[in-house]
Structures are given as structure tokens and as C-alpha cells.
Amino acid sequence: MDLQQYVIDIGNSRIKGAAFANDNLVEGSVRIFERNDWSEIYREITNHQAKKLLYSTVANVPPSILLHKLQSEGRKVYSLDHNSPLPFTNGYESPETLGKDRLAAVAGAMSLRSEGNFLVVDAGTCVTLDLLTMADETYRGGIISPGVHMRLKAMHEGTARLPLVTPDQSKGALKLGKNTTDAVRLGGQLGVANEVAGFYAKLNAEFAPLTLILTGGDADMIDLHLDRNSFSDYALEPHLVLLGLNKILRAC
Known part of the structure; x- marks a missing residue:
């Protein structure tokens, strides 16, 4: 059973x-x-x-x-904490400060692929981009930056006249805003997408072949702005963190 x-x-x-x-x-x-x-x-x-x-x-x-x-x-x-059994070596210098969702997302990547290297992107309140190399099964670290909603809120609160704009997935095909609302909105949405693409290109030069795995509450919106042909391999996985949590639980 x-x-x-x-x-x-x-x-x-x-x-x-x-x-x-x-x-x-x-x-x-x-x-x-x-x-x-x-x-x-x-x-x-x-x-x-x-x-x-x-x-x-x-x-x-x-x-x-x-x-x-x-x-x-x-x-x-x-x-889940930094002492939990992990399916990879944690190379983070301060493992006790590493977000649990980041640990789980990286573990989830190992549930999807068994070879190559992974850039795991979790697009939520903040955007995290984390590198896992499979030859040595080691988590190498990553970056944390503001998510789409946080960027839009910051532009409104940090200026005198820019409006508070909400994300809009229907704007995925737009490349330029022809009004202030769309310009701000695309700045938030495209800003994250271009950050993901740029960071991927930089790491792929050293860790190819690199698979991009995208998850998180804003993943579908970011996906609209990404050119999948620019990645060696690409996966959009809404349940990545859950898959990773189960992989860790199986070892407990």
C-alpha cells in the first residue's frame, strides 16, 4: 500500500x-x-x-x-529547517538564514530532472533565482530581488505622481507602454522577466547546459514575457515547492 x-x-x-x-x-x-x-x-x-x-x-x-x-x-x-535531510549539498554560507521555500524549490527541481544544471526561479512576493549543479548535487546560492507587485508598489510610493498599477497578464505581448499606466506595468513585469533571462545567460556561459525551472504565484505572468527558445531547457512547474517538500519528507 x-x-x-x-x-x-x-x-x-x-x-x-x-x-x-x-x-x-x-x-x-x-x-x-x-x-x-x-x-x-x-x-x-x-x-x-x-x-x-x-x-x-x-x-x-x-x-x-x-x-x-x-x-x-x-x-x-x-x-523544514536547515538541519532537515536534503537531497543535495547546501553550499550556502549561512544555511540557517536560507529561505525554506528556496530549499524546497531546489529539491523540487531534482524531482523533475536527473541530469544537467538548474536555475530555479520562484516568482512570488520576492523573486528568487537559485543555482543547483547536478554533477556534485550542490546548491551554489542565488539572488533575491523584488517581485512584480513589490516593484509596482515601490514606484508608486517612491514618486510623487506615478500611479499604483496592478499587473495584467493580458499585457504579455506588449513591449513598450504607450501610456503611463502601461509603462509602469511593463516596467514591473518586463523588469522581472529580463532579470531572469539576463541571469540565466550569465550562468549558462559557465554552467551549460542549464535548465530554467519557473514557479511561484507570478510564474504564468513572467512566462508570457520570456522567449523559451533562448533557454537550453525550460519548465513551468506550478507545484515545484510541493514536489520538493515531498522529496525532503521522503528522507525524514
Whole structure:
């Protein structure tokens, strides 16, 4: 019988959860939860009869009463941190400060490909770009920069007259703004996309062949502005962090 696991990704703006049967994502199990909706999360865990759980958080932690309840039911509950067993060598100089979502995303890349090198891009509140080399299975580090929403907000709050603009996926085909709203919007959206493409080109010169793996809440929007033909290999994977959490949980 397949062992049922459940993983929870607690981000800055949302919580995602999913069930796995060994290495396989259970179809239809991916859920996005409201903040602090722990009763619904508990219901999902019990519905899937999960015996092992792993949560990763960059924000608030699950309430202790929930964790104790799960443990009292015989479920093993783990929290991802820098001491967790990882499927790669962590080359970060301050592993205790490395975002858990970044660790999970890199582990998720190893679930998709077994060869080559990876630039893992998580486009959310912030954009993280992280390098994994597979010959030595080592995480080399990366960069953190403002996400699309943060850039748009900064342009509004840091100037006297620029409007507060929201992203718009329908503007993906535009290359130039012909009004201030579109100019600001494209500055945020294209700024991230061009940063990704530029960083990829720089690393690919040294670590080719390099696969770009894109994930995160703004991944679809960034994808519209990327030329896939400029990458040796490319994957858009919305569940990358969940896949990585399960890979780590399997080793716990």
C-alpha cells in the first residue's frame, strides 16, 4: 500500500497543501487555503489519511494545538529547517538564514530532472533565482530581488505622481507602454522577466547546459514575457515547492 504524505507550504501571501502517495502527487489534492484556516488544513490531512507531514514556513507557524493533535493521532510531523535531510549539498554560507521555500524549490527541481544544471526561479512576493549543479548535487546560492507587485508598489510610493498599477497578464505581448499606466506595468513585469533571462545567460556561459525551472504565484505572468527558445531547457512547474517538500519528507 502506498504511504500517504501531506506537505504544507506557508508563504508570505498564501498557504498551499498537497497529498502524495510515495513520490506521486495525488490527483486533485493541491489546495490553496485562507490564512490561518487550520481547521480546513486538518480536514485535508485526515481525509487523505496522511501518516507523515512536513510543513515549511516563511511566515507564521501552525498552532501548537494542531501539531499536538496530529502527533497524538500517531502522525509524524516535521518542520523544514536547515538541519532537515536534503537531497543535495547546501553550499550556502549561512544555511540557517536560507529561505525554506528556496530549499524546497531546489529539491523540487531534482524531482523533475536527473541530469544537467538548474536555475530555479520562484516568482512570488520576492523573486528568487537559485543555482543547483547536478554533477556534485550542490546548491551554489542565488539572488533575491523584488517581485512584480513589490516593484509596482515601490514606484508608486517612491514618486510623487506615478500611479499604483496592478499587473495584467493580458499585457504579455506588449513591449513598450504607450501610456503611463502601461509603462509602469511593463516596467514591473518586463523588469522581472529580463532579470531572469539576463541571469540565466550569465550562468549558462559557465554552467551549460542549464535548465530554467519557473514557479511561484507570478510564474504564468513572467512566462508570457520570456522567449523559451533562448533557454537550453525550460519548465513551468506550478507545484515545484510541493514536489520538493515531498522529496525532503521522503528522507525524514
